[in-house]
Amino acid sequence: MNKHVAPQLNRRAFVIGSAALGAGLALGFDLPFGGPRVVRAADGSPEVNAWVVVRPDDTVVIRVARSEMGQGTLTGLAQLVAEELECNWSKVTTEFPSPGQNVARKRVWGDYSTGGSRGIRTSQEYVRKGGATARMMLIQAAANEWKVPVAECTAANSIITHKPSGRTTTYGKVAEAAAKLQPPTDVKLKDPKDWKLIGKAVKRLDTADKTTGALVYSIDLKLPGMLNAAIKDCPVTGGKLKSYDEAKIANMKGVQKVVRVGDSAVAVVADTWWHAKTALDALPIVWDEGENANVSSASIAKWLAEGLESGPAYVGNQSGDINAALAGAVKKVEAVYNYPYQNHATLEPLNATALYTADKCEVWCGTQNGEAALAAVLEGSGLPAEKCDVHKHLVGGGFGRRGQTDYVRQAVDIAKQMPGTPIKLLWSREEDMTHGRYHPITQCKLTAGLDADNNLTALHMRISGQSILFSLRPEALVNGKDPATFAGLNPSGEAAIGYSIPNVLIEHSMRNPHIIPGFWRGVNVNHNAIYLECFMDELAHAVNEDPLAFRRKLMAQHPKHLAVLDAVAEKIGWEQPAPQGVFRGIAQFASYGSYVAGAAEISVVDGKNIKVHRVVAAIDPGYAVNPAQIERQTAGSFVYGLSALVYGGCTVKHGRIEQTNFDTYNSMRIGEMPKVEAIVMPSGGFWGGVGEPTIGVAAPAVLNAYFAATGKRLRSVPLRDQNITFA
Amino acid sequence: MANLNINGKTFTIDVEPDTPLLWAIRENVGLTGTKYGCGIAQCGACTVHIDGVATRSCGVAVSEAEGKLITTIEGLANDGTLNKVQQAWIDNDVPQCGYCQSGMIMAVAALLKDNPKPTDQDINDNITNICRCGTFQQVREAIHAIANA
Numbered sequence: 001m002n003k004h005v006a007p008q009l010n011r012r013a014f015v016i017g018s019a020a021l022g023a024g025l026a027l028g029f030d031l032p033f034g035g036p037r038v039v040r041a042a043d044g045s046p047e048v049n050a051w052v053v054v055r056p057d058d059t060v061v062i063r064v065a066r067s068e069m070g071q072g073t074l075t076g077l078a079q080l081v082a083e084e085l086e087c088n089w090s091k092v093t094t095e096f097p098s099p100g101q102n103v104a105r106k107r108v109w110g111d112y113s114t115g116g117s118r119g120i121r122t123s124q125e126y127v128r129k130g131g132a133t134a135r136m137m138l139i140q141a142a143a144n145e146w147k148v149p150v151a152e153c154t155a156a157n158s159i160i161t162h163k164p165s166g167r168t169t170t171y172g173k174v175a176e177a178a179a180k181l182q183p184p185t186d187v188k189l190k191d192p193k194d195w196k197l198i199g200k201a202v203k204r205l206d207t208a209d210k211t212t213g214a215l216v217y218s219i220d221l222k223l224p225g226m227l228n229a230a231i232k233d234c235p236v237t238g239g240k241l242k243s244y245d246e247a248k249i250a251n252m253k254g255v256q257k258v259v260r261v262g263d264s265a266v267a268v269v270a271d272t273w274w275h276a277k278t279a280l281d282a283l284p285i286v287w288d289e290g291e292n293a294n295v296s297s298a299s300i301a302k303w304l305a306e307g308l309e310s311g312p313a314y315v316g317n318q319s320g321d322i323n324a325a326l327a328g329a330v331k332k333v334e335a336v337y338n339y340p341y342q343n344h345a346t347l348e349p350l351n352a353t354a355l356y357t358a359d360k361c362e363v364w365c366g367t368q369n370g371e372a373a374l375a376a377v378l379e380g381s382g383l384p385a386e387k388c389d390v391h392k393h394l395v396g397g398g399f400g401r402r403g404q405t406d407y408v409r410q411a412v413d414i415a416k417q418m419p420g421t422p423i424k425l426l427w428s429r430e431e432d433m434t435h436g437r438y439h440p441i442t443q444c445k446l447t448a449g450l451d452a453d454n455n456l457t458a459l460h461m462r463i464s465g466q467s468i469l470f471s472l473r474p475e476a477l478v479n480g481k482d483p484a485t486f487a488g489l490n491p492s493g494e495a496a497i498g499y500s501i502p503n504v505l506i507e508h509s510m511r512n513p514h515i516i517p518g519f520w521r522g523v524n525v526n527h528n529a530i531y532l533e534c535f536m537d538e539l540a541h542a543v544n545e546d547p548l549a550f551r552r553k554l555m556a557q558h559p560k561h562l563a564v565l566d567a568v569a570e571k572i573g574w575e576q577p578a579p580q581g582v583f584r585g586i587a588q589f590a591s592y593g594s595y596v597a598g599a600a601e602i603s604v605v606d607g608k609n610i611k612v613h614r615v616v617a618a619i620d621p622g623y624a625v626n627p628a629q630i631e632r633q634t635a636g637s638f639v640y641g642l643s644a645l646v647y648g649g650c651t652v653k654h655g656r657i658e659q660t661n662f663d664t665y666n667s668m669r670i671g672e673m674p675k676v677e678a679i680v681m682p683s684g685g686f687w688g689g690v691g692e693p694t695i696g697v698a699a700p701a702v703l704n705a706y707f708a709a710t711g712k713r714l715r716s717v718p719l720r721d722q723n724i725t726f727a
Numbered sequence: 728m729a730n731l732n733i734n735g736k737t738f739t740i741d742v743e744p745d746t747p748l749l750w751a752i753r754e755n756v757g758l759t760g761t762k763y764g765c766g767i768a769q770c771g772a773c774t775v776h777i778d779g780v781a782t783r784s785c786g787v788a789v790s791e792a793e794g795k796l797i798t799t800i801e802g803l804a805n806d807g808t809l810n811k812v813q814q815a816w817i818d819n820d821v822p823q824c825g826y827c828q829s830g831m832i833m834a835v836a837a838l839l840k841d842n843p844k845p846t847d848q849d850i851n852d853n854i855t856n857i858c859r860c861g862t863f864q865q866v867r868e869a870i871h872a873i874a875n876a
Contacts (some may be wrong), residue, residue: 070824070860203820210825211813211832213760213800220759228754253743274750347764347772347859348826396762396826397859429765628820632865636823639861662769662857670863671851 038179046179050108051130054175060087064094065109066119067368069398071691072629073119075204083197084131088158099370100389112370115403117592117689132187141178201628218365218393219351223422228273230280233265236655239289249279259417292514293655300513307464307509308445316486320503325458329449333542337715339527341650342439348396349432350407353424354415361388366395368403376405380412400519434657437518440466444531454543458503468517487524494593498561499554522695525591529696533587537704564597564618572599572616585704587697594621594688598697602705605727618679622686634694635676641698643668649718672726729789734802744790749773751789760800760829771856774830775799781837800829812836819869823860831856844874
């Protein structure tokens with residue numbers, strides 16, 4: 001079809017400029033005798049640009065670079081593109097361009113990393129521009145065909161109209177021609193007040209196959225000749241695989257091969273995973289556990305406690321003179337809190353399928369970071385980027401765990417030992433529970449000074465414990481300091497403390513046990529919000545003030561923090577008495593560019609167990625792309641956060657994680673969780689994250705309510721260790 | 728060898744009798760809608776119907792399932808028409824990651840068969856599947872929507 005369109009002189013410049021040349025590797029080019037090039041999707045439909053493919057039947061395929069793990073980003077990103085594209089939403093579908101394609105096309109789709117609640121907020125501008133650019137090209141193509149000025153044409157719902165004549169055509173009809181045009185350089189995005197699709201609670205695009213069993217998660221993948229692998233890594237992190245007695249299982253049914261994986265793991269490859277796992281469980285293995293086998297939760301706790309009192313510490317927030325202010329305080333309050341390791345426990349256990357040959361290595365997996373997964377394939381296979389690729393599946397739960405690529409690398413390491421055979425590596429739940437990338441463990445000592453009028457004049461927080469960046473991204477440390485450890489406690493920025501206190505010192509004594517930490521939904525917010533917001537509650541009670549009123553006095557300079565706090569207070573009826581036997585707690589925090597608050601109503605049963613009756617949560621993410629999905633993320637974050645508060649906590653004995661499955665690391669059930677009454681209150685003007693911020697206020701709201709109910713302050717997580725559970 | 732009646736069809740599979748039904752369904756029969764989550768009957772991701780009863784298939788040996796009528800998520804729709812639970816899940820936008828939802832839907836379908844208008848307490852008592860994304864309030868709303876339809 002290209003030959004019907006006159007070549008444009010500057011076509012080559014466009015192709016190079018848009019970095020589309022390399023696409024031939026994966027997408028194929030239409031090259032009619034040196035004429036204009038059109039990049040085509042697998043089905044032959046033309047790309048209008050990298051973000052938008054339009055099929056002849058007007059179906060619009062929107063490319064999504066970020067991963068979808070349930071958080072709704074896929075739908076939200078498609079809304080952003082479609083808003084500017086002015087396409088028919090009912091004919092929108094999506095696809096993931098592979099990380100290999102992204103590399104081949106000079107990262108035309110930008111960053112694939114899907115963590116830190118960044119999926120939408122850090123790609124919103126360029127994906128909207130992608131949609132707007134495509135719209136302009138489609139309209140231009142129609143104007144060219146009609147030989148009319150483009151200014152006389154408009155587009156809506158995938159239909160282009162020439163206003164003076166009333167003539168119309170559709171995107172599908174002009175997509176071929178549009179794909180050959182030079183993209184405009186002056187692309188204006190809509191004023192937010194003109195948005196029709198952004199801000200609308202449209203349904204997710206990826207639901208139907210999740211209800212029929214048809215959706216192929218990577219655990220469900222079937223490839224011709226595929227074998228299955230089960231793996232055991234050394235139970236003590238840092239330990240090594242010494243030896244194993246392959247002969248003992250060589251004759252077990254289905255077993256094909258036993259392989260070393262790296263220097264610390266062994267895998268059994270069999271016809272089925274059940275055979276692989278059964279044989280692996282029967283395999284005699286000798287580990288060299290190393291010195292970490294001496295570490296226990298008690299030894300870690302002791303080491304962290306020492307960090308609360310002395311030794312060097314990194315400063316995250318400092319103002320005034322904390323020592324003088326505390327010395328001069330009329331009243332001092334002090335408390336020590338702690339937060340444990342937590343496992344992500346994604347319901348789809350970690351898995352990846354790898355196929356290695358001498359000149360190609362492909363991996364199929366759920367990942368939160370397609371490009372990091374690709375890097376793991378490169379490292380493992382030893383092959384260059386153009387010979388590697390990763391095929392991303394919808395993810396059966398991520399929560400941060402699948403931003404790491406240890407399981408991808410293992411799959412490649414196994415596949416490399418069996419060239420030509422696709423190997424699906426699946427971790428057992430037990431392997432998943434004991435080889436996580438755990439929420440970091442910390443303790444915190446808080447000291448506050450109040451003056452004669454009960455004003456908070458000094459706050460000293462000394463956090464002692466683990467840094468995630470130290471282990472996973474040391475290049476992100478700043479002169480040794482892990483800035484992320486101060487999430488929500490910073491003096492300014494996207495995760496700033498919401499209180500004005502004249503004298504502040506917030507510092508971190510970094511202590512890194514051998515257990516590998518990870519980014520666990522909310523990350524450092526989980527403990528920081530408990531520490532600060534429960535302690536604020538303690539201070540209010542110490543001076544006999546209402547916890548809401550005490551906070552409000554300190555928040556005049558923080559109107560966005562205050563607005564969400566006031567919203568939950570009003571909705572839960574803070575100024576009115578709670579029902580008989582029901583008690584309230586409240587908390588607010590800011591992180592990932594959003595402002596959140598939560599309030600809970602609980603009763604305490606049998607003198608100790610928690611019945612949560614109501615939860616109200618508010619979030620101001622600036623712009624709310626899909627309020628229905630934000631409500632779901634808010635509710636879900638409470639389930640995840642309160643599960644961790646009550647049932648969670650991973651303990652260490654003889655250097656290994658003790659919890660092995662959901663019987664010892666439980667998760668809330670439907671009967672334990674009330675409806676979360678979410679208040680989505682976008683104030684506009686900024687783009688905040690959604691997946692993580694609200695988890696921060698879940699635990700402190702409930703803990704503060706527990707104090708209101710019992711007069712007992714719970715400063716240690718998880719509650720099950722104090723024989724407290726959900727009623 | 729074992730004969731399993733799944734979704735109205737008989738499958739003869741080469742499998743040891745103590746193999747968990749979950750793995751026979753997924754690997755020997757090839758129906759992957761039934762999910763592995765824990766292997767110890769805690770999470771419910773592997774829930775199927777055995778003679779109409781919601782059952783966690785990871786805890787049932789193939790030998791115990793022979794001669795019984797097994798329904799998996801793939802067999803819940805009737806001649807291409809979605810079961811009302813599946814339809815309600817779509818209408819109420821229930822799933823997030825969706826991985827638990829095969830089991831959740833099977834558990835709810837069994838509950839509604841026995842108890843077409845469950846109370847909140849009935850739901851609490853009978854639906855005990857783990858959902859790490861935390862879709863519980865959409866699950867509850869969808870169940871009530873079906874009951875009130």
